[in-house]
Amino acid sequence: MLARDLAPDRLATDPRTLAAHATDRSGARSDGSPLAVVHARRTEDVTVTLRHAHALGVPVVPRGAGTGLSGGATAGEGVLVLDLSGMNRVLELSADDQLAVVEPGVITAELDRAAGAHGLRYAPDPASAAISTIGGNIATNAGGLRCAKYGVTRDSVLGLEAVLADGTVIRTGRRTVKGVTGYDLTALLTGSEGTLAVITSATLRLRPVPVATATLAAYFPSFEAAAEASYAIGRAGVEPALAELVDGPVLHAIDPELRERGAALLVVQCDGAGAAVEAEVVARLLTPLATTVEVTDDPAEAESLLAARRLALPALERLGRPLIEDIAVPRSRLAEAARSIRAISERHGVPIFTIAHAADGNLHPIIVVDPDPDLDRLPDAAWEAAGEIFALALRLGGTLTGEHGVGVLKRQWVAEELGPAAHALQRRLKEAFDPRGILNPGKSL
Amino acid sequence: MLARDLAPDRLATDPRTLAAHATDRSGARSDGSPLAVVHARRTEDVTVTLRHAHALGVPVVPRGAGTGLSGGATAGEGVLVLDLSGMNRVLELSADDQLAVVEPGVITAELDRAAGAHGLRYAPDPASAAISTIGGNIATNAGGLRCAKYGVTRDSVLGLEAVLADGTVIRTGRRTVKGVTGYDLTALLTGSEGTLAVITSATLRLRPVPVATATLAAYFPSFEAAAEASYAIGRAGVEPALAELVDGPVLHAIDPELRERGAALLVVQCDGAGAAVEAEVVARLLTPLATTVEVTDDPAEAESLLAARRLALPALERLGRPLIEDIAVPRSRLAEAARSIRAISERHGVPIFTIAHAADGNLHPIIVVDPDPDLDRLPDAAWEAAGEIFALALRLGGTLTGEHGVGVLKRQWVAEELGPAAHALQRRLKEAFDPRGILNPGKSL
Numbered sequence: 001m002l003a004r005d006l007a008p009d010r011l012a013t014d015p016r017t018l019a020a021h022a023t024d025r026s027g028a029r030s031d032g033s034p035l036a037v038v039h040a041r042r043t044e045d046v047t048v049t050l051r052h053a054h055a056l057g058v059p060v061v062p063r064g065a066g067t068g069l070s071g072g073a074t075a076g077e078g079v080l081v082l083d084l085s086g087m088n089r090v091l092e093l094s095a096d097d098q099l100a101v102v103e104p105g106v107i108t109a110e111l112d113r114a115a116g117a118h119g120l121r122y123a124p125d126p127a128s129a130a131i132s133t134i135g136g137n138i139a140t141n142a143g144g145l146r147c148a149k150y151g152v153t154r155d156s157v158l159g160l161e162a163v164l165a166d167g168t169v170i171r172t173g174r175r176t177v178k179g180v181t182g183y184d185l186t187a188l189l190t191g192s193e194g195t196l197a198v199i200t201s202a203t204l205r206l207r208p209v210p211v212a213t214a215t216l217a218a219y220f221p222s223f224e225a226a227a228e229a230s231y232a233i234g235r236a237g238v239e240p241a242l243a244e245l246v247d248g249p250v251l252h253a254i255d256p257e258l259r260e261r262g263a264a265l266l267v268v269q270c271d272g273a274g275a276a277v278e279a280e281v282v283a284r285l286l287t288p289l290a291t292t293v294e295v296t297d298d299p300a301e302a303e304s305l306l307a308a309r310r311l312a313l314p315a316l317e318r319l320g321r322p323l324i325e326d327i328a329v330p331r332s333r334l335a336e337a338a339r340s341i342r343a344i345s346e347r348h349g350v351p352i353f354t355i356a357h358a359a360d361g362n363l364h365p366i367i368v369v370d371p372d373p374d375l376d377r378l379p380d381a382a383w384e385a386a387g388e389i390f391a392l393a394l395r396l397g398g399t400l401t402g403e404h405g406v407g408v409l410k411r412q413w414v415a416e417e418l419g420p421a422a423h424a425l426q427r428r429l430k431e432a433f434d435p436r437g438i439l440n441p442g443k444s445l
Numbered sequence: 446m447l448a449r450d451l452a453p454d455r456l457a458t459d460p461r462t463l464a465a466h467a468t469d470r471s472g473a474r475s476d477g478s479p480l481a482v483v484h485a486r487r488t489e490d491v492t493v494t495l496r497h498a499h500a501l502g503v504p505v506v507p508r509g510a511g512t513g514l515s516g517g518a519t520a521g522e523g524v525l526v527l528d529l530s531g532m533n534r535v536l537e538l539s540a541d542d543q544l545a546v547v548e549p550g551v552i553t554a555e556l557d558r559a560a561g562a563h564g565l566r567y568a569p570d571p572a573s574a575a576i577s578t579i580g581g582n583i584a585t586n587a588g589g590l591r592c593a594k595y596g597v598t599r600d601s602v603l604g605l606e607a608v609l610a611d612g613t614v615i616r617t618g619r620r621t622v623k624g625v626t627g628y629d630l631t632a633l634l635t636g637s638e639g640t641l642a643v644i645t646s647a648t649l650r651l652r653p654v655p656v657a658t659a660t661l662a663a664y665f666p667s668f669e670a671a672a673e674a675s676y677a678i679g680r681a682g683v684e685p686a687l688a689e690l691v692d693g694p695v696l697h698a699i700d701p702e703l704r705e706r707g708a709a710l711l712v713v714q715c716d717g718a719g720a721a722v723e724a725e726v727v728a729r730l731l732t733p734l735a736t737t738v739e740v741t742d743d744p745a746e747a748e749s750l751l752a753a754r755r756l757a758l759p760a761l762e763r764l765g766r767p768l769i770e771d772i773a774v775p776r777s778r779l780a781e782a783a784r785s786i787r788a789i790s791e792r793h794g795v796p797i798f799t800i801a802h803a804a805d806g807n808l809h810p811i812i813v814v815d816p817d818p819d820l821d822r823l824p825d826a827a828w829e830a831a832g833e834i835f836a837l838a839l840r841l842g843g844t845l846t847g848e849h850g851v852g853v854l855k856r857q858w859v860a861e862e863l864g865p866a867a868h869a870l871q872r873r874l875k876e877a878f879d880p881r882g883i884l885n886p887g888k889s890l
Binding site: 179 | 539540541542543544564585586588592596597599600609613614615616617619620621622623624625626627628629630632633635636637641652653654655656676679680682683684717718719720722723726773774775776777802805806807842843844845846847848849850851855859862863864866867868870871873874875876877878889890
């Protein structure tokens with residue numbers, strides 16, 4: 001019995017804890033209350049839990065801070081929740097090898113802060129960095145603002161320790177930046193949303209804090225003009241550290257005065273030894289297309305330029321319940337995608353607010369509506385609009401989800417993106433990892 | 446029958462073609478002559494070939510230009526060779542989306558050249574770029590000089606079309622830089638050495654050609670001093686585009702006069718808008734440790750500084766048959782690795798020459814001996830030394846192979862690096878892709 005093999009403080013079954021572990025930040029509802037919550041503190045807690053669950057065929061939902069936006073951590077009737085937020089030690093930080101070894105419950109921003117003491121940083125910066133865990137970031141292959149230049153979470157994961165469904169511990173990858181022995185299990189586990197194994201430690205790449213940073217904020221007469229400006233940056237061969245696009249309705253939701261400055265805002269940051277030179281090039285490119293362009297190399301001022309972008313989600317949450325989509329398209333199709341999203345919004349009569357990581361072609365169209373008060377679910381028009389946004393992404397050669405993951409919310413569209421042959425193959429891989437199907441069933445694939 | 450389903454020019458069984466397709470550049474011998482060679486020109490040639498081979502249980506060795514250094518493309522008795530070098534079209538090159546779609550037989554340097562016409566480049570630059578194919582680069586997850594800053598082949602592969610062992614065509618990944626729908630099959634196939642599927646097309650990321658480049662060459666009184674200098678670059682937060690280290694014996698083999706200038710050469714290249722500033726920082730760091738430091742921003746002069754590094758392998762080939770190892774260690778262990786390699790060389794009485802990608806901790810210790818004339822195989826002392834080099838890499842937290850792949854030459858050490866649980870899991874994945882085990886049997890795992 002599980003309770004016998006775990007320390008008493010590890011297992012909780014009180015209704016309050018169960019309720020708190022049934023959902024995540026996606027707003028997706030679970031179909032009931034989980035069976036119990038295991039608060040793991042060590043890898044052994046994970047192996048013991050999985051060994052029992054595997055023997056009994058009990059479904060297990062691994063969970064970090066529960067900040068996921070796709071419902072990957074929702075846990076319903078009969079499910080055992082494996083909460084890893086208490087495994088939160090930074091086990092090693094090597095400045096010489098520019099790497100850290102951490103447990104999965106470490107908060108992303110805390111690792112970044114710890115690295116900062118050595119002149120280093122953890123490059124991936126999902127918007128949730130202050131509240132999300134490294135384990136959750138790896139499970140969803142989280143993106144962020146800086147991945148324009150520094151890549152997604154996968155690009156910073158060198159190796160993992162993980163526990164398979166039957167309790168077997170495996171180690172993947174290594175402490176070196178290069179290595180090709182065997183198949184790339186590290187990349188396979190990254191983004192697998194807790195369906196293949198439970199991550200118990202990660203060896204992560206750190207990078208030097210850039211010696212200089214220059215930030216630009218430019219307002220444009222239309223989203224399309226701002227998108228064209230972002231193409232011009234790419235064509236000029238500049239690789240910005242971030243390029244964030246905020247549309248007019250979002251600007252209005254943040255502050256009506258911002259909306260008066262333009263119908264779209266593009267914030268661009270260049271960093272490294274060439275930051276000032278690159279920012280000058282970018283300013284020259286944006287000026288003929290923009291209404292106003294501001295440039296600064298002062299960190300505090302840069303932060304205030306970025307503030308509008310950071311305030312977007314809280315501002316929208318004041319208007320209703322946001323359904324945050326996450327499509328990515330080839331970046332030259334950004335303007336076309338935005339135009340089509342506006343048409344979808346009008347057709348279905350649902351307001352859609354759009355922010356985008358422009359350099360990645362990653363758009364977050366945010367549908368903001370109020371749930372039906374009787375049913376506590378979003379109206380059909382919202383889901384129909386979401387379905388059309390996904391279809392649009394695929395039609396443009398893109399994807400359903402650039403960085404948030406599939407979870408439960410996008411699952412019905414996965415087969416279409418993957419195609420039947422790759423989908424069937426992915427199911428066979430899942431079986432090779434988890435033959436009894438106990439790990440996060442009903443998510444991702 | 447296969448001959449009936451393929452165009453007549455696709456199938457060859459003449460002894461000369463068979464002999465030419467039995468080995469690769471590793472020097473590894475095959476145990477006999479392959480059955481036949483299929484010269485694929487289209488994806489359909491691959492699907493037809495695999496469907497027949499799968500039905501009959503005939504082993505298939507996929508092959509590009511045969512430039513591999515680990516024996517991954519050797520083909521022995523009873524094997525069908527699937528030569529993809531004739532699938533060599535660049536299908537698309539999009540400057541706006543900074544990507545190319547290519548067939549697997551495209552020569553790496555030719556793609557880079559085609560991208561250059563648009564101010565772009567294909568970042569991975571294995572030393573074999575002028576003769577190796579993109580398909581082979583992906584199969585081995587090839588590295589190169591520039592991966593110090595731009596990553597390995599995997600970091601430039603956005604998506605693949607591949608044919609499974611039974612002839613099923615799958616598509617993986619996408620045309621966007623971000624995307625997390627489903628498991629990362631693109632990364633799983635990259636580096637799988639032809640054991641999981643046959644790649645028939647690849648969507649590759651291109652990057653802007655840097656606006657500026659600055660190159661430094663510094664000679665040092667010892668390999669250790671040069672390694673220390675490379676650590677200093679990392680500690681200063683500079684990320685060079687390349688950092689190549691050449692030891693004294695290699696310098697001597699290239700030109701005894703070079704050896705008189707120092708016991709080790711470090712060539713560092715910085716690129717981008719901050720290249721000159723970074724090179725200045727690097728020069729300041731190297732000067733107190735080096736005998737001489739030269740800096741240039743002239744491309745022709747940079748090429749002559751890099752020439753010594755490029756001449757290393759041809760120079761060693763004049764001395765005997767080189768057995769090229771490829772270990773990677775955490776980069777702060779570079780000096781320790783070199784010291785231990787010298788001790789191994791002395792203990793076994795075999796000359797070992799070392800070049801290294803210093804920023805990646807990737808060393809190529811090259812054992813140069815003459816094969817036993819009676820047996821046409823390397824003497825036991827060479828293999829014993831190689832075994833000790835692998836053990837050293839693992840002891841330092843590194844890997845058997847940073848960028849060349851396992852092939853047949855390193856296979857006996859794989860299980861030790863992966864550990865039994867991950868090794869067993871990898872075999873289950875192989876079965877999920879290729880249940881009859883026809884794809885490149887006896888390689889990699």
